[in-house]
Amino acid sequence: MLSRGDLTDAEWAVLELLLPVSNNRCGRWREHRQVINRIIHRLGTGVQWRELPERFGPWKTVHERHLLWSADGTWEMLLQHVQAAADAGGDLDWNVNVDSTSVRAHQHAAGAPKNPPPTSPSSSKGAPQISSPARTPRPAAPAGGGGAPGETLGRSRGGLTTKIHVAAEGRCRPLSLLIAPGQRADCTQFEPVMDKIRVPRTGLGRPRHTPDSVSADKAYSNRKIRTYLRKRGIRHVIPEKKDHKAARLRRGSRGGRPPGFGKDRYKDRNTVERAIGKLNQFRAVATRYDKRAYIYLGTVTAAALLIWLRS
Structure with a gap:
């Protein structure tokens, strides 16, 4: 009998064939569906x-499985499969x-140990692959400026914070995710979050x-x-700041033309909110x-996976 929030049969059918069937350390994996349901509860x-x-x-x-899948990219692989x-x-x-x-970081999020991320067992090759990047252990993120080094914890007036940077498609679903220290400016993470958009093809072809x-x-x-964005040939709608506009007007003809702005397209920005x-x-x-x-990025990615499965 399913509990509230557990994977339905249809949702499990999407994920079942992508997960490894065994490992060398303890023979058979414990039932993946049960473990994922426990992670959903958490x-x-x-x-x-x-x-x-x-x-x-x-x-x-449950804890070790979540750590492993966060480190070796399994959650990201599952998300890309559903997107594809x-x-x-x-x-x-x-x-x-x-x-x-x-996002406010709980006080228990501080004081992370310096242990390296776990590595995936070699026998996980039993899972079928899609045309996506290889699942390798995720390296530590850059230093967080105020929190534990490399753990994307930033200082603010409210305490320790982390920012989740999201690129969302037009149906209100996360397309790519990135975390950074809470005090870091949004514009510094724009290119990294755009570069993480990578939707594989179900057949031949590059993502x-x-x-x-x-x-x-x-x-x-x-x-x-x-x-x-212009170099990549991507049409964009980003409003111009007042000080940028004033500086451009002061320069006259040398200031260049104002950037294009489509009001109707900008109204769709609510999808990311x-x-x-x-x-x-x-x-x-x-x-x-x-x-x-x-691990926190794996937590956010697992939540995004559920949003896609239930959309």
Whole structure:
């Protein structure tokens, strides 16, 4: 009998064939569906791993599986597979919108150990692959400026914070995700979050990484970002800041032409706000409890996977 929030049979059918069937350390994997359902419970409640209800079985099994899949890119691979299936069926809107949200880090998220991320067992090759980047251990993120080194914890007046940078497609679903220290400016993460857009083809062909158009707010209004989008041939709608406009007008004809701006296209920017709202429905995302950056990114990616499966 399914509990609230558990994977349905249709959702499990999408994921089942992509997961490894065994490993060398302990023979057979514990039932993946049971473990994912336990991870979903933790995503929705934000409960400590040790406090998972006894009916879910050993908490350490669930915890270690989440750590491993966060480190070796399994969550990202599953997300890309679901995105690829949606794109093949014409259910992916390539009018992309970019924004970020600041997440308060719980005090227990500080003081991360310096242990390296776990590595995937060699026998996980039993899982079929799609045309996506190889699943390799995720390296530590850059230093967070105020928090534990390399764990994307930033200092602010409210305490430790982390920013989730999101590129969302036109149907309010996350297309790519990135985390950074909370005090870091949005514009510095625009190119990295755009470069992470990578939707594999279900057949032959390279993964698609170029959207039809991009919209963002004034936080992303600078010459570097506009040049980056023009070089890639991407139409964009980003409002011009008042000081930029004043400086351009002061220069007269040398200031160049004003950037194009489509009001109707900019109205669709609410899709990324709604995608962020969906992510924040998961308490383990809305408040960061994970000490390690790669684990928290895996938590956010698992939440995005559920949004795609249930959209």
